[in-house]
Amino acid sequence: MLTSLKIISPANLRSSRAKVVFCVVSNRNFFVKKISTEVQLYKVKAQSKVLTQFGTEQRCGFHTSRPCCIPPVLALILRPVIQVGAFLFGRSFKKWWRRKSPEQRQYYVDWIMSKKSSIYGFFGFFLFALFTYYVTHLQIDPITKRSRFMIFTKEQQDVLAKLTLEQHLEMSKGHIVPESHPVYQRLIRITQRLLIANQDLKAVKEKQWSLTVVDGSAKNAFVLPGGSIFVYLGALKLVENDDQLAIILSHEMAHELLNHSMEQVSRGVILDILLALPIALLWAFFPDMVAFIFQILGQSFINILHNLPYSRALESEADDVGLILAAKACFDVREAVVFWGMMRMLTELKVESDPPALLSTHPDHGDREKNLNEALPNAIALRNSVGCSYLSPKDPRNIFYMRTKKDHEIYFRRRGIAKS
Known part of the structure; x- marks a missing residue:
């Protein structure tokens, strides 16, 4: 049963790090350091049709035994080992084959032809086993209801999250903004608001969310497995207000709620296994x-x-789930369209680079702007349903779209984003 939201500092992490961890404390015993300040949860009044979007996590019921998940450290080294191993095997076989006489080669060819049925059976069994492993490790995401392939247990994900966090903290050593920094305090307020408003999501309550602000010019923000959010000071140059900052943070939080990073690693492992034989045969x-x-x-x-x-x-x-998180926290979700519209305009003015959509890991800025605009009516309806105050009739989208391309260029110069 949910009782309170506390700010804690994990003892196993360096005290010099500018970092605050948020976790939901239940009636179970948690080994955390108590501090005097508690943030009271406010109740979210959501319509039943909205709450039905979010359920509990389900696993595919195909398997009859406990899923055989891969240890996280093994998964990290497995991919390069598979690729390098396939390459080395292929080249070694080629060198070995060249040393054989025509008679020896013919002997091996005849032997393989005689065992053709067994070889086909072996590869058929291998593909069937791989398919079975894939199917028995499918999960149904509780938020999107989309099936996803996952090779890690929750405990293994926690281990990988800790390893990844320590690595990024070491990389950012000496550039982490202290907790007293105004930007850090600003981001904490927004993060707290997003977390408190989305306590109905099981994944939000289970994770120990943290925020790390890095003093760097990179216009970047990302989330690590486990809920560690990293924001570079350079990213704040692009936003106009807290609502746009909330859109960025909620997008990153959505990645973690949906377990995207672990899903990508899992799919990468299965894909590398499938490609091992073609690579070996090629070499x-x-x-x-x-x-x-x-x-x-x-x-x-x-x-x-x-x-x-x-x-x-x-x-x-x-983007879609992040918009829901921001709406439930009563932010002006219309600013999501404005933010990506600004990014599109910065690309058109050649202030920011954007690779062709076909070669990019992210959707085109204009496509994101369009998709979020289409999703806004539902997001605004959700926002109204949880008891938020009504949005200002002064729509920020109208202000943005009324500017000409020249107006945008002048505006960006005044803000120091574009060069004079």
Whole structure:
């Protein structure tokens, strides 16, 4: 049963780090450091049709035994090991084959032909086992109801999250903004508001959310597995107000609520296993230079047709869920359209670079602007249903769209975003 929301500082992390961790404390015993200030939860009045969007996590009921999940450290090293192993096996086989006489080669060919049924059976069994493993490790996301492939248990995800966090903290060492910094305090207020308003989501309550602000010019923000949000000071140069900041933070929080990072690692492992045999055969039967060119072309082909579209789909999904999180926290969700409209305009003015949509991990800025605009009516209805005050009749989208391209250029120069 939910009782309170507390701010804690994990003892296993460096005290010098500018970091605050938020967690929901229940009646279970949590080994956390208590402090005097408690933030009282406010009740969210949501209509039943809205609350039905969010359920409890379900697993695919196909398997009859406990899923065999891969240890996180093994998963991290498995992908390069598979790729390098396939390459080395292929080249070694090619060198070994070249040393054989025509008679020896014919002997091996005859032997393989005699065992053809067994070889086909082995590969058939392997593909069936891989398919079975995939199906028995499908989960139904509680928020989107989309099925996803996951090779990690929750405990394993926690281990991987800790390893990833420590790595990023080490990379940012000496550049982490202190808790007393105004930007840090501003971001904490927004993050708290988003977390408190979305306590009806199980994933929000279970995670130990944290915020780290990095003193860097990069216009970037991201979330690590486990709920560690990183924001660079450079990202704040692009936003006009707290509502746009909330859109960025809620988007990053949505990535973690949807477990996108773990899903990507899981899919990457299964894809590398499938590609191991083609890579080995490529290096076994083609000259090195030809094999290298074909492998590069093949990887580019898979990247363009599978990896990048999949990444863009996850980004769009995070946009949609992030809009819901921001709406329930009573932010002006119309600012989401304005923010991505600004990003589109900055690209058109060549202030910010944006790769072609086909080669990008993120959707086109204009597409995000359009999709969020289409999702706004539902988001505003949700916002009204949870008891938020009505939005100002002065729609920020109208102000944005009334500006000409020249007006935008002058505006960006005044803000220091574009060069004079």
